[in-house]
Amino acid sequence: MVVAHVEQSTSAPKNRRGMSKKKARTAGTTPSQQVNGDEEMASEVIPPSNSNHTAEDDDLMIDANPTSALEESSVPSFQALPASAARSTLKSETRRIAIPPHRMTPIKKDWINIFSPLTEILGLQVRMNVQRRCVEIRTSKATKEIGALQKGADFVKAYALGFDDAIALLRMDDLYLDSFEIKDVKTLHGDHLSRAIGRIAGQEGKTKFTIENASRTRIVLADTKIHIMGSFQNIKIARDAIVSLILGSPPGKVYAGLRTVSSRMKQRAL
Known part of the structure; x- marks a missing residue:
């Protein structure tokens, strides 16, 4: 005598319609057809690891020569527009x-x-x-x-x-213009302002010409306004010398600084 133990599932089927359709399909098939169908489903669900299909897919996904696709595509080349x-x-x-x-x-x-x-x-x-x-x-x-x-x-x-x-x-x-006033550096009035202008110009314009030759710039002294024309670095050298004169430095000290700067400029030019 054979006793069959039937286990009752506690959870109800999630999709009753799908199960009924599956039963209807399997009811009209023979046992041999049902076995073949089960084997096909198993083969679809669990593909073999060493199948030729995946190897072919890998060959298609990975190209050994990635530049071949670029060479085959015809890219139009346009000439540069004239000015x-x-x-x-x-x-x-x-x-x-x-x-x-x-x-x-x-x-x-x-x-x-x-x-x-x-x-x-x-x-x-x-x-x-x-x-x-x-x-x-x-x-x-x-x-x-x-x-x-x-x-x-x-x-x-x-x-x-x-x-x-x-x-x-x-x-x-590479030439530019730079303008500033004496009051931008230091507020001077009366004789102090006149002496500052005199220190910048020098006797018969000697100091101004020395600054121009040492810094390779051109300077225009128009009353309290000073205009400098030259390259960016040369304008900075001339402006620093003029600012030193406005603040009260003696011309001899400014000349010594200009000699040092001019010698460095000659060495860089070489």
Whole structure:
């Protein structure tokens, strides 16, 4: 006599419809078909570890030569746009440079020397507005460089400040203008201010010329305002020397410092 132990599951089936459909399918099949079906399900659920299908997939996923895909794809190559195309999209810009009243007469006398480099070298359009006491410049189709307008403005401003060799701003790229007043360094009044200006200029301009030659800059001393034209490092050297003179350092001490700086500049140039 065989006794079958039946274990009752405490949890109810989650999907009764799926189980009923499965029973209906298995009811109409023979035992041999049911066994074959179970084997197919087992083979689908648990694939063999050393199957050829996974090896082929790995071969497809990992390419031994990754550059082959790039070589096969045809990438279009375009030529660089000319400078004229970039200029055509930009609008004309205008700059207005104010001229001090005491510099209007010298600019009128040397007007030919001012507008000729601006039009020939930079390709700008220039005109003088006498009523407003300013010089107006703007770009045109003949303008070649993007920074031509800024160069032209610096040139006119330098000429208005009193630099006779301001044409160097158009021919060299690393020249700048720097301006400051004596009161920015130290507040002086009366005779103290006059003595500070005298120390900067020197006897017959000797001190100013020495600073210019040692630092390779150009200096314009206009009352209490000081304007320097040169490269960034040279402007710093000249400004430090002038600040020392304003604070009361004797010219001999400033000369000694300039000699040291000039010798270092010569060594760097070599």
